[in-house]
Amino acid sequence: MATPRFDIIGQAIADASRTRMLCELMEGRSFTNKELASAAGVTPQTASAHLRLLQDAGLVVAEKRGRCVFHRLSGPEVAQALEQLAAIAPMDSLYRAQRRKAGGLAQVRSCYDHLAGPVAVAMTDALIARGHLREEGGGFHPVAGEIWAGLGVCLPDRVMRAPFARPCMDWTERRLHIAGPMGRQILTHALEAGWLRRPLRGRGLEVTTPGHRALAERLGLGSALAGLSGLKSCEEA
Template structure:
């Protein structure tokens, strides 16, 4: 008999948990919902049904499974049912699973509209609550080059990096249970971008002050002229790399 197993407990409970998680995401409709919710916002069931291209009754059954499985959080306001990803940990799992999909396995766009939307997502998007795509990588690289962020043994803000956030006026919640900084593997760039408390605070600030704006109905964002000036001044990023 294998070590750690007894005749009364033959199975590894972690294996059972992993199997349940895999079963939850191994459905195209549920996967589509999880990817849509990476924008960090709450969606109604009807919005997700239209996005996934299924009937509302079908979507409701899938949402029930995702909520019961702890991947989604649910709240109701009047007649509306809203769902969002349960937490940043779930978002990290979904994004990193997406990054493991081989490029040749990703469906080619079927129309000019799909191609344009895909290009916009690759240029810049939100990954739950932080910046991703080429924009996220450019910002992460600039912070590393200016010694604000260290990537020597995982991601870590340097003393200069902490001072930079203070100087820019971006508050960091250092009492949060989330890591202050974390590397998140980007599914289009195949390189890590900045996540964690600092990544979320930077993204929130960029949207609030108008450095970036959301475009379209997906997670895509673009840098505004004022954002180009700010990122150029603060991080030495050339405007051409942000377009």
């Protein structure tokens, strides 16, 4: 029986500069070597060495587009594992600095392909409180209803091999938010509907005025959004 090589993964993430690169890639977008070097505070040459190690461990893949090489996480399962590790890892000065800067990371952000942060946790709590979502057997189970179409969710008509609505421990809130296909559909819809907007850099997302209105009307999150320190609609920023 094959034994998982945890030692290879451990070596890959056992460096502060590499973990900062991985946190940058948790946004779900691809970045160049120079951009990741800037995020980690190292030279491009050092970043290249770090990225080769991360690629050898299967955590990151590189894609050449024209004259540039872009790097991204190798898949959602890597993002999921990193998010879970982040939930139990000590927070360093980098995290505290990010939290102090434009509250985006702390307030509402993308976790690879789904919504994370206090807004995501509040959304999950509201769906459970209103009976649209059940937390059962360590998983989330949606209850059929009109609410889902309004959130851009298409419920599967058959049992899926992987959970449709997977609980994900939020690493800043230490509480669960929705991941899996449902989480991906909600984030995709929120971006396409103009409820959220991505900045040029970073995992933080900007909540628009229509986004405030939609989340308040559909899930009663008006007071929760208003209570999030530092969160403003991008029209007001």
